[in-house]
Amino acid sequence: MKSKPLDFLATGVAILLLWQGLCWLVGPDVISSPGDTLARAAMLVVTRAFWGHAEATLSAFALASLISIVGGVTIGLCLGLSRFAAEVADPILSTLYSIPKITLYPLILLAFGLGLSAKVAFGAIHGIFPVTIFTMNAIRNVAPVYHRTALMMRLPWYSRAARIMAPAALPEMLAGVRIGISLTLLGTLIGELFASTSGIGFALMRAMDIHAVVDILALTVLLFGFAIAVNAAFWLVERWVRHGS
Amino acid sequence: MKGRRPSLSRAAAARLVLILSFFVLLELLCRAGVIDRVTMIPPSEMVVALAHIIVSGEFNQDIVFTTANIAAAAALATVAGFFLGAALHAVPRVRRTVVPLLSAYYAVPTFVFYPLLLVAFGVGRTALIVMGALFGTVAMIVNTVLGLDHVPPAVARTGQMMRIDPLRQLLLVRLPSAAPHLVTGIKLAVSYSVIGIVAGEFILATAGLGKRIAFAYNNFDNKSMYGLLLLLLIGVMIVNGAMSAWERRLHRRFGQQ
Numbered sequence: 284m285k286s287k288p289l290d291f292l293a294t295g296v297a298i299l300l301l302w303q304g305l306c307w308l309v310g311p312d313v314i315s316s317p318g319d320t321l322a323r324a325a326m327l328v329v330t331r332a333f334w335g336h337a338e339a340t341l342s343a344f345a346l347a348s349l350i351s352i353v354g355g356v357t358i359g360l361c362l363g364l365s366r367f368a369a370e371v372a373d374p375i376l377s378t379l380y381s382i383p384k385i386t387l388y389p390l391i392l393l394a395f396g397l398g399l400s401a402k403v404a405f406g407a408i409h410g411i412f413p414v415t416i417f418t419m420n421a422i423r424n425v426a427p428v429y430h431r432t433a434l435m436m437r438l439p440w441y442s443r444a445a446r447i448m449a450p451a452a453l454p455e456m457l458a459g460v461r462i463g464i465s466l467t468l469l470g471t472l473i474g475e476l477f478a479s480t481s482g483i484g485f486a487l488m489r490a491m492d493i494h495a496v497v498d499i500l501a502l503t504v505l506l507f508g509f510a511i512a513v514n515a516a517f518w519l520v521e522r523w524v525r526h527g528s
Numbered sequence: 529m530k531g532r533r534p535s536l537s538r539a540a541a542a543r544l545v546l547i548l549s550f551f552v553l554l555e556l557l558c559r560a561g562v563i564d565r566v567t568m569i570p571p572s573e574m575v576v577a578l579a580h581i582i583v584s585g586e587f588n589q590d591i592v593f594t595t596a597n598i599a600a601a602a603a604l605a606t607v608a609g610f611f612l613g614a615a616l617h618a619v620p621r622v623r624r625t626v627v628p629l630l631s632a633y634y635a636v637p638t639f640v641f642y643p644l645l646l647v648a649f650g651v652g653r654t655a656l657i658v659m660g661a662l663f664g665t666v667a668m669i670v671n672t673v674l675g676l677d678h679v680p681p682a683v684a685r686t687g688q689m690m691r692i693d694p695l696r697q698l699l700l701v702r703l704p705s706a707a708p709h710l711v712t713g714i715k716l717a718v719s720y721s722v723i724g725i726v727a728g729e730f731i732l733a734t735a736g737l738g739k740r741i742a743f744a745y746n747n748f749d750n751k752s753m754y755g756l757l758l759l760l761l762i763g764v765m766i767v768n769g770a771m772s773a774w775e776r777r778l779h780r781r782f783g784q785q
Contacts, residue, residue, distance in 0.1 A: 287624070294625040313648045370539040371546065381768045383723045386738075386760050388730070389745040389753055393567045465635035472637045477730070484637070491643045491731070503640055510635035515628070 315497040323501040339481040343399055344471045347406025351463050355411045356456065359418025363452075369419055376419075380412035385473055392478050402474035402482065409470030410463040417459020421452035454525045461517035468510060569750050577755030578762075587740055587756065594725065594737040595763075597653055601660025601721040606714050608661065609668020613713075614698055616669065617676040627673065633666045634720075639727040646732065656728045656736070663724030664717035671713025675706030708778040715771040722764060 299317045306316045315323075327333045362368045387408070395401035429451055433443045475484020483502060490498035551571050557563045558570035569577075581587055616623045642659050649655040679702045687701035703710070729738025737760055744753035 290621055290625045294622065294629075309648055313644050367539060367542075371542045375543060375547070377772075378765060378768070381719055382761055382764055383719060383726060385723050385727050385730075386741070386757060386764075389741060390568070390757070392745070465632070468635040469637055473727075476637060476640070487640050491640065494643055494647070496644060496647075499640055499643065503636065506636045507632060510632040511629060514632045514635065518628070 315500050319497055320500040320504060323497045324504050327501055336481060336483050336486045340471065340475060340483040343402040343482065344406060344468055347403045347410060347467045347471050348464055350407040351410030351414050351467050352460055355414025355463060356418050359415040360422060363419040363422025369423055376412055376416050380416060384408050384470065388477050397478055397480060401478040402471050405474030406467045406471035410467030413466060414459045414463035418456050421455035425451040454521060457521045457524055461521065464513060464517065569754055574754040574758050577751045578758045581755045581759060590736050590740050593735045597656050597725050598660060598721050601657045601725060602664055602718045604661035605664030605668055605717040605721055609665040609713060609717060610672050613669040613672025614676065617673045623673065630666050630670055638663050639724055642728050642731055651732060651734055656725050656733060659728045660721035660724035664721040667716035667720055668713040671709050675709030676702060678709060679705045708782050711775045711778055715775060718767060
């Protein structure tokens with residue numbers, strides 16, 4: 284276990300070397316070198332324009348995440364509690380989850396226009412289905428013996444919900460939320476790429492239009508960093524709920 | 529599992545009623561003008577537009593172009609993802625550090641690299657196929673690692689006992705045993721290839737369904753746009769349904785591990 288930080292360091296170095304090798308192979312017109320890119324990223328994060336875009340993206344992402352989580356958990360709970368409803372909804376939800384939402388961008392644009400609401404809508408349609416599906420299955424998968432024990436103890440519904448159902452279903456629900464949040468970020472960024480006038484996605488689209496390779500890669504590296512941080516935070520919460528507390 | 533399971537046919541009937549009433553409601557809202565025609569044409573007109581597209585054959589070349597690209601990208605992603613996943617699985621130390629990074633991969637729209645691919649490969653199918661494959665490979669890698677985890681030790685040891693070379697052990701002994709997860713990986717690789725390719729076609733392409741949809745959108749040609757959208761979605765749903773059925777069959781067969 285002691286070697287873990289070392290492993291991460293080695294992986295990081297390996298990725299940088301691979302990147303540099305690729306850069307030498309195909310030339311800086313296609314891939315800028317890691318040194319240039321990271322320098323550019325460091326330069327970007329101190330500019331005011333970058334933080335303006337970051338703020339736009341973050342607020343859209345936060346709003347879309349809120350809709351995905353609250354909507355997904357509410358719908359998932361309602362469906363999970365009724366066997367029949369879950370059976371009716373399951374195939375519909377997995378179909379909606381699996382269709383490539385990017386094809387719907389013209390529809391979203393026409394319905395919401397350019398701007399915040401389109402980005403949020405795009406983020407939410409990416410995130411809400413995994414959250415709903417995982418929540419529904421988490422509730423359905425709670426072992427029947429827990430229900431019966433709770434009934435036997437004559438627990439009122441609120442303690443049954445808080446002390447039996449929540450601890451049993453929470454880990455799986457959190458896994459759904461983690462996946463949903465990742466996809467919400469993807470959706471929000473796609474929305475910004477195609478349907479907005481501000482945000483990191485918009486900055487990326489502009490960099491793509493003028494073929495600023497260093498900018499594209501620098502912004503992508505920053506996005507990856509952010510995505511990894513969000514993911515790691517959720518992993519920690521999930522692990523804490525599973526093992527700790 | 530406890531008790532009185534409502535019969536499947538009842539659930540299926542309820543589902544059908546639900547879906548039909550959704551479309552009837554949508555139709556009524558469009559006809560009544562609550563949803564204006566600039567935003568959405570009534571579903572019945574979408575179906576008519578779809579029929580027109582199929583009968584006239586106007587977009588046949590684009591349909592073939594996009595389908596072939598998706599197939600090529602998915603195949604590339606499947607093969608590359610399988611071998612990369614197997615390599616990663618073989619070195620636990622590397623895997624421990626790389627797999628967490630991979631889980632963040634799909635939070636970032638990787639198709640922002642598309643312009644770089646355009647410079648490398650030019651405008652055409654190669655850039656699109658590489659784009660789709662790049663998007664699909666990671667799902668296959670993750671599921672290959674998961675699948676190889678589920679190979680029972682006895683099976684792996686049988687492979688070693690046969691004294692065949694490691695490649696054959698992987699392909700002939702461990703691959704079949706990991707099949708259910710691999711099919712999940714292929715299914716995801718296909719869906720992500722679709723996303724990568726359609727996104728690429730939206731941004732810049734010489735042909736393809738994504739390009740036609742974007743073109744129709746820019747020209748306020750809602751009939752073609754919704755017809756093509758419907759075609760694309762139905763195609764994706766059919767492929768997905770078939771893959772899911774295959775996945776379920778394999779899970780049932782290997783399920784008791």
